[in-house]
Amino acid sequence: MLRLAQDTLIRTKRFPLSAAGGSQPPGGDDDGRSNTAIVTKVKPRTKRPNLYRVLLLNDDYTPMEFVVHVLERFFNKNREDATRIMLHVHQNGVGECGVFTYEVAETKVTQVMDFARKHQHPLQCVMEKN
Numbered sequence: 108m109l110r111l112a113q114d115t116l117i118r119t120k121r122f123p124l125s126a127a128g129g130s131q132p133p134g135g136d137d138d139g140r141s142n143t144a145i146v147t148k149v150k151p152r153t154k155r156p157n158l159y160r161v162l163l164l165n166d167d168y169t170p171m172e173f174v175v176h177v178l179e180r181f182f183n184k185n186r187e188d189a190t191r192i193m194l195h196v197h198q199n200g201v202g203e204c205g206v207f208t209y210e211v212a213e214t215k216v217t218q219v220m221d222f223a224r225k226h227q228h229p230l231q232c233v234m235e236k237n
């Protein structure tokens with residue numbers, strides 16, 4: 108189905124906009140056919156995507172510096188914010204790295220888990236619906 112943006116102007120062969128209010132008589136021209144175009148408004152259908160929080164979990168073994176590096180590398184945090192988030196997780200058991208759409212959140216979790224495993228740290232990263 109053809110969808111038109113709400114403000115799309117319709118230019119018909121029978122009644123070009125350039126002639127509107129000008130040379131065409133109202134209702135029809137001399138061949139008796141209508142000059143009227145039916146323009147149906149289409150309701151805007153923008154839906155907000157579901158969002159997911161990506162969380163880091165505390166453990167007793169992963170070095171603090173490694174967690175800070177993870178936050179800088181995968182969540183684009185500067186050193187100050189990364190350190191603040193790491194310490195929050197260390198003290199509270201869990202903390203938020205960011206909020207993303209489903210696929211982005213899933214990718215972040217996989218990247219962090221693969222990176223932690225590669226360096227043999229037990230760091231856990233999870234996502235939860237916002």
Ligand code: TYC
Pocket residue numbers: 163164165166167168169170171174193194196197230231
């Ligand atoms: N608790 C860890 C330590 O004392 C540091 C740490 C912080 C581990 C945050 C994981 O998500 C984490 N070395």
